[in-house]
Amino acid sequence: MYVVVNAAQSVDGKLSTRRREQLAISGAEDFDRVDRIRAAADAVLVGVGTVLADDPHLTLDEEARRVERLRNGRAGNPARVVVDSTGRTPLDARIxxxxxxxxxxxxxxxxxxxxxxxAATGATVIVAGDDRVDLADGVAALADRGVDRLMIEGGGEVIFSSLAAGIVDELxxxxxxxxxxxxxxxxxxxxAGFVESFPQLRLTDVDRLDDGVVLSYAVETAREQE
Structure with missing residues (x-):
């Protein structure tokens, strides 16, 4: 499986305010870039914190991209995945x-x-891990269900867990x-943060969009270095 993490942050690395309020960090050009990445993915993953804070839908914005997926024999929208250790996702969540x-x-x-x-809402429940979700096992279970390309949209806890699990290929x-x-x-x-072994990144591209920049990195995980 190929895993790409995508996120938007302020210059000082913040995803939102201390009140956990959603911020409009980028603009129309970047929104279209994100929609393209979603359209290429088999599934889009977020943490339950994002669901509770933003109630995202995680579907494609551009109808033409849904149509193209259908023409290629795929579902109109990529699957949606929530990392939710204790099952806090509201039963009326848009996702x-x-x-x-x-x-x-x-x-x-x-x-x-x-x-x-x-499960009664129609979602597929996958149990992976004891006290917390084991992302490596969870991603393996998704691969068994046909997910070959996964997009992770955060938040910060999930991005840390993904990097710690060594499952990320691109950031x-x-x-x-x-x-x-x-x-x-x-x-x-x-x-928890890294204190001894740090994920190593290799800058592959810099692209100016709206009034900001997109930094693209290949993630040199421990899995790849072995």
Missing amino acids: LDDAATTYLLLSEAASSDRREAL QVYVGSFVVGGREAPTLVDG
């Missing part, structure tokens, strides 16, 4: 509608009642031309 297939990656910490309630970051600040504001990579 659980019938616009696309939805996978929920839960851990053993999610109660059986919660698993059943989420694309839009950097907007403003500063947010705040020690409690979420950053591009949150989680």
